[in-house]
Amino acid sequence: MAHDARQSAIARLSGGVSSLLGLQDLDDSHLNEGAANRLRREQIRGSIEQMRVFLAGNTFFAPTLSMQAWNSGINAVVIGWTVVMLLFSWRLFFSWKVTYQTDGNRKDMRRFVLETYANSAMWALGMVCFYPVVSGDQKAVLTCIMAGSLALGTVGFSRTPAAAFPYLGMLTLVSFLVAFGTGIATGSRTDFLISFLALVAGAGVFNAVLERAKSSMKAFNDHEQLVQKSEVIDLLLKDYEEQATEWLWQTNSALCIQSAPQPVLDMLGVPQHEATRFCLLGAIEGRLCGNSLDEFLRLKKAISDQVEFHDILVLITDVQDGMRRWIMMRGRPQYENGQFSGFRGIFADATMTVEAKKQVEFLASHDVLTGIYNRNALQDRLTDLDPDHEHAAVFLVDLDGFKQVNDSYGHGVGDRLLQVVARRLCDGIAANDFVARLGGDEFLVLMKTPQELPVATLTAIGDRMVRDLSQPYLVDHLDLSLSASVGLARFPQDSRDGEDLLVQVDLALYAAKNGGRNQCRMFVQEMQKGLQKRLIITERLKAAVAREEIVPFYQPQYSLVDGGLVGCEALARWADAELGFVGPDIFIPIAEQTGLVTVLGEQLLKRACLDALTWSTPDRGLGCPMVCVNISPIQFERDDIAKMVRRVLDDTGLPAARLEIEVTESVLIADTQKAAATLLELSDMGVTIALDDFGTGYSSLSYLRSLPLNRLKIDRTFVRDMHERPAQQIVNAIIQLGANLGLCVIAEGVETEEQRQMLAKMGCQDGQGYLFSAAVPARDVHRLIEAAVPQSARLKNAP
Known part of the structure; x- marks a missing residue:
């Protein structure tokens, strides 16, 4: 318990000191392990790159410093310190070749910091051994060398704050204490001045190193964020290229493919390493389906004329899967210094859009269950009838007994029965005749003729429909029987308005059903009078x-x-x-x-x-x-x-x-x-x-x-x-x-x-x-x- 309390107190003290000195901005606790390793690797490498020259310079600086105390009665110490300093410096010089390859792990950082401690301790030992025994010019030279070692070493280690601040602190404190102690012993004002200058120099260097360390940390953090964003962008771009239906393409002035995503190249069958040899128009033309030739010619003309083009749809065969795909293209000519440099545009897979549009158009005019036309399409056909130049006959068909089939066998059987009825109607008419399902079990057949057909011919057609639709049906292994009632009206004899024709043929069907069903009845004007009476x-x-x-x-x-x-x-x-x-x-x-x-x-x-x-x-x-x-x-x-x-x-x-x-x-x-x-x-x-x-x-x-x-x-x-x-x-x-x-x-x-x-x-x-x-x-x-x-x-x- 007491041990934990001491650790907590030490942690609070350390945090307080860091906050006081402004070191909190150098904290790397917000980084994940990978980023922390990268930070330590950059710090160690940056320091080594700057300090290896300084270590080599120790071959000159260390003997110069120690020789100032020669013949001061401590020659053995001078020789010993110099030899150790040189050996230690050159050992670090060569060992840092290996350290430079670090991956930034904590163990390498601890070893590097300890080596920095040792380096600062060697310089501090020289100050302790030699400063008190020298005087005059020798003291000035020794002070200059120590000041240089303090400044150059600290700045060199500044890329690694964990090493720089201990190095700076040890040399500053030792230099101050040694100079101040010597001043007390000798009463020399110069020593007191040097001790004060050591503190001022240390504070100045500390501030410079701190600001540089903060800048380095901020640059690292910014770089990490940029890398993360770049990775996200790269992932999004890769995912987009893999899943998108729109891609950017570019050609050079010869219209050869300069750049295009892999999906586009795959679709056109163009090898990626040979893309620049392929002409864009040639690649498209090689995969072109005939029913979009007009659109391709429009594309070719726009590119030839070097003009902007939009929403050109071409149908190509995909090399990858052999599927036909609708491709929508947009493009704009590019110019450099007034000279045409190629085209840039969008290449989009519009297959789903085109097919969906076709499906919507189909559903708007066709019955979903049977696949034949629906009431909407019928209204358009009737509206387009020209009473001065066209003749037409309309047969309205209603199935007798269909409800009983639905009730007895279910709607599934009823739906399949309607599909069979639709096929029978289509098989029994000419190719240019119109068959529609109006809803439920009602169908309509529209026959257009250039000349008026005799009544006998029309009634014979209606009777044949009744016979055909009254034949037995085999649906889901069920033998089903029902009959049909048919109403018949003529255009323009019965009405010069196509939409009014529906009212009249409905009256004829009503008469057929009321007359006993399983028959065809033609509209007569008395039925119209009956309708008016019915309304009254x-x-x-x-x-x-x-x-x-x-x-x-x-x-x-x-x-x-x-x-x-x-x-x-x-x-x-x-x-x-x-x-x-x-x-x-x-x-x-x-x-x-x-x-x-x-x-x-x-x-x-x-x-x-x-x-x-x-x-x-x-x-x-x-x-x-x-x-x-x-x-x-x-x-x-x-x-x-x-x-x-x-x-x-x-x-x-x-x-x-x-x-x-x-x-x-x-x-x-x-x-x-x-x-x-x-x-x-x-x-x-x-x-x-x-x-x-x-x-x-x-x-x-x-x-x-x-x-x-x-x-x-x-x-x-x-x-x-x-x-x-x-x-x-x-x-x-x-x-x-x-x-x-x-x-x-x-x-x-x-x-x-x-x-x-x-x-x-x-x-x-x-x-x-x-x-x-x-x-x-x-x-x-x-x-x-x-x-x-x-x-x-x-x-x-x-x-």
């Missing part, structure tokens, strides 16, 4: 929904077993003040397409539940009939049906058992998991669930087994055709299926007594249709209830 209906429909003018009518459902009234189906009816009666087959699809069906559906459900609460029955064993409400597939997809039904039942107070929700198979296909969860939630409330239009869609027995269904509804098309054996077999199969699964079966569209009897004989429980009653307004339901016969005990929905 849409606007009136928005107002009608806002004013709740669309109300439910009710078609009764009867038991085919006992004739009892079991329920009433709510059917939307709209009588507009301007349009008159608008059929649900017209306004319901519009409501679905415009999103109005969500609001309209909830309005009708609430109105139906409120009406059902008013259906009272006479005391004749009659039960209150259910109210049956259809839920649109669009409404089912967009709305939380279970939440909406619960809200309506809570608001109206209708018992859940009095409500039946009817859904179509398309609801189940769209999202089976969501549909199953929703229907289960409705069933848990006590709501009855019916599957509407069973057998007309993509029927699957798994739906009937896994979903909480209560009733199957036989579509009216099967009932209508029951006089034909195939229809009878289908109806009978549905009835038997329902019986086996414990489901009630109801037939729609019963219009004749013969149909009722056949259905009853097959085991169908319920029926509805014009044979019983058309849909009636809510006020007339009471009449139907009063006229009804008692229901059988099988009805489970009596309140």
Whole structure:
């Protein structure tokens, strides 16, 4: 503990002395080991370079100093000191040849400092031995030699402060003490003066050596920083040359390559040691690809004319990897004393930029999935059509059943199917025809002709598209079948504006899909009138929904077993003040397409539940009939049906058992998991669930087994055709299926007594249709209830 305290005190004292003398600027503790070694090496070498001459001079100075004391009674000391001094000086002279090769390690520095101590001690010993015994001229000569030794030695060692300051301190202190002691002994004022001059000389030399040492240290530090920065710059330049895409090049007046980075030379196949023999233009031309010849000629002309050039793009083949690269060049002529001396410029690898630009341009006009043109490119083509000099036909294609493929097999299969469809369309047209994908499963084919094509020819082309696209598809080892609907419009016969042509061909496609799909329809002017009427209906429909003018009518459902009234189906009816009666087959699809069906559906459900609460029955064993409400597939997809039904039942107070929700198979296909969860939630409330239009869609027995269904509804098309054996077999199969699964079966569209009897004989429980009653307004339901016969005990929905 005491030892550590002493060391700490010594360290503090040493620091205080260094600060007092101004030695803190010479501290090398901020340097790393490598830099410290370099500093020590430079210090030792610098001192040796200056002091070896001084050591050689000791051959003259040492004997001169010692001879001043000859015959003073100490001749043996004179001879001894002189011999030792000379031997020691020459030993240092030769040993410093080895020391000069030092790497600056601390051991070499310590040895060098010790040798300096010894050197100063030898001169100090001469002062001690000879100064007291000489007088007169001899003392003057001895003092001069000691002063010279002090000044020259200290300055010589000044490159190494660790050696210079001990050398200076020892000689100054000894000279002062010896002269001052001699003055006391002899009473000579001269000795006192010499002692004082020794201190003044020592202080002056100390200051000079200190400033020189500080300058040397600052120069070293500055040099180290410059070296570090240079190394960083060199690394950055090397890294830049290795990874950069832009390089500087220069030619001489003969246009030969004067300087260029290695990547440029490698790209052009020019050996580095022979670069100055290669003409820049010749090297580029040797690697040039033909489709940039025009740009190369522009480069050649600019260089020939000795004018500045910018952003010249040439395509070359890289010698290194055989890849084609786009090279962007800039250059400026150079002049010396008014004479042309060559070109200097930038050589940049613009391959990624050019390819990215091409990719952006491609994506701007092409569909990413199929690679054919997109809607943006189509707009440009349609805008460029000239009604006075060109004829064109536009075919708008929509795939029938594509959504089912997507839902059944996933979007990956659907995407690959679209790619196959695009290839079929491209294979079936001429090379100059235009094929685009507008989005989803819609495609457009634009055929331009110099003369008008006959209608028969155009419709034949459309029919061929339908046939081609209806052929089976093999995608991911899956055999897929779908059909296509095609709309056709002509330019300029149907429209002289290319963009308006899209509206017309869309109307033709709409007619093809409404007409049964899998066909081609040509635009006629009546379709335009239909579009205008549709727009009017849409606007009136928005107002009608806002004013709740669309109300439910009710078609009764009867038991085919006992004739009892079991329920009433709510059917939307709209009588507009301007349009008159608008059929649900017209306004319901519009409501679905415009999103109005969500609001309209909830309005009708609430109105139906409120009406059902008013259906009272006479005391004749009659039960209150259910109210049956259809839920649109669009409404089912967009709305939380279970939440909406619960809200309506809570608001109206209708018992859940009095409500039946009817859904179509398309609801189940769209999202089976969501549909199953929703229907289960409705069933848990006590709501009855019916599957509407069973057998007309993509029927699957798994739906009937896994979903909480209560009733199957036989579509009216099967009932209508029951006089034909195939229809009878289908109806009978549905009835038997329902019986086996414990489901009630109801037939729609019963219009004749013969149909009722056949259905009853097959085991169908319920029926509805014009044979019983058309849909009636809510006020007339009471009449139907009063006229009804008692229901059988099988009805489970009596309140």
